[in-house]
Amino acid sequence: MIARPMAEPTLAQRLLDGDRRALARAITLVEDNRPEGWELVREVYPHTGRAEVVGFTGPPGAGKSTLIGALTKARREAGRTVGVLSVDPSSPFTHGALLGDRIRLSEHFLDPGVFIRSMANRGALGGLSEAALQAALLLDAAGREDVFVETVGVGQAEIDIIDHADTIVLVLMPGSGDSIQALKAGVMEIPDVIVINKADHPLTDTMVREIRGVLSLANLERTPEEARALWRVPIVKTEASLGRGIAELVQRLTEHRAHIVAAGELERRRARNLRGEVLAIATARLRHRLEEDLHADPEFQRLLTEVVRRRLDPASAATALLEREGPLSAR
């Protein structure tokens, strides 16, 4: 009897089985904005929601990649599989601020239990963050138990990938004066966990005190009931390059997860995040289509010339453009 070739498993099946090459291929598809990529996410989406997604944000140079590398090591030792997504919004002239940091994750490159991917392609429809969101869902569907998402904390993007995380970690270093001022002024949101990396620096403890001050100020604004139910944001000192403080960070992350699960907050957070994602994707697509339409539209060029010549103001030009565009925009 001649052995008949078995039917090739589909990309979705291989991805759900945790096949690394399938995962890599799938992320490339969403990064390149290929219809098969979107279709794939649609297909595997029912298998998502199992990963514990932790987002790392903070200024460039604080050591986020090194920290994630150390954390990955700890999670591997605990027998868990890890996916890392580095989302790099830096300008083309620096050729990727975070891509260079991948080197710091290189000790994990040969471990099949770790999957690392950097994304910096801005060409995609809806932008980098939309593709990153799809990639995070793919990592989740592929059975990665921990998904670490790294991004520079400069919320420029319409769809901020950090909003997809269950737990948000702000990584600072001694010298992160601007970030502390931004927390104090309320222009940066209070995260779930604060890490001060490079904590061998003599100014570390001064910094811890400053942050404690900011956090207690934020608490003053809450009612006593809110304050009791509230997660107390821990400040963890680390020296990620030496592995110091990582055990404590793992502990705090575990506690935060237990807290949001017990309080029903995890579900609420995810529902809110998903709602925001749907709206953000829809808006990004509308804008993309508007820009495409305008690019080919001689009337847009005429209106712009009128604006530049100070004969038509920008808001009236926007109104005129939207009137040309159909029902959603014409009202």
Added chain:
Amino acid sequence: MIARPMAEPTLAQRLLDGDRRALARAITLVEDNRPEGWELVREVYPHTGRAEVVGFTGPPGAGKSTLIGALTKARREAGRTVGVLSVDPSSPFTHGALLGDRIRLSEHFLDPGVFIRSMANRGALGGLSEAALQAALLLDAAGREDVFVETVGVGQAEIDIIDHADTIVLVLMPGSGDSIQALKAGVMEIPDVIVINKADHPLTDTMVREIRGVLSLANLERTPEEARALWRVPIVKTEASLGRGIAELVQRLTEHRAHIVAAGELERRRARNLRGEVLAIATARLRHRLEEDLHADPEFQRLLTEVVRRRLDPASAATALLEREGPLSAR
């Protein structure tokens, strides 16, 4: 003979005559998103384009308000009229990070040659920055020769008011390590002028050297022709609270203006900014309308529930929503 009452001048006429109360009223109208406000901007727009608009950005606490106060004093002594717009994106719990800083501008409150306005209202259609853009046009139309726009450098907004400026000044202080890292990594754009305020700090000169390093790195990426035509970003050390360094800053701002005028760059910059503003206003309105539609749409609630239950992925939900919304979105 009985004196007949003269026809009341319109709000637009009074604004164009430089009437301060008319200006204050007009800005309130755009801030409250009243149709009369938009109509007014439309009417006076042909009289804009004369003001020299300088934008000040940088982390909270760097002393932007104090610097603008000192600069305002210098410009008044040179006989020029000044308008100041503080745009405050901080969270409600701090009750306005910049509003408190208005006190630092208080010495100018009684001078009719200075008009100061803080904007922090997020309720407006299209958001704070769109209203701030309209307000900047109103200050320009009212004949303010210098318009200073202040905002925290955390480009969250879709329409960044700083993009309306002819000259962009980044205000740092010793301790602004995060901002320097962000410049270095290319996640923050290189401004036209860099100010290091609070320059009595012993670490100021170290900081100047670090910034010089970043700037020369950015220059390496340019062709020799680009580099020759290029504006060399000056670093100005100030102690704004004592008026120190302000004369040099005035000098550098004047030089930058001469540079962009001579090179034809001012016109190019304004044309590019106006184009961006038209697109940003149109997009903000599309999103606002989409959100309004969805709010009242039971089908949206049904789709969201499907997403939360992991039966429908966010991108497919966005597609389904846009299909309900009409031609611009349905293609």
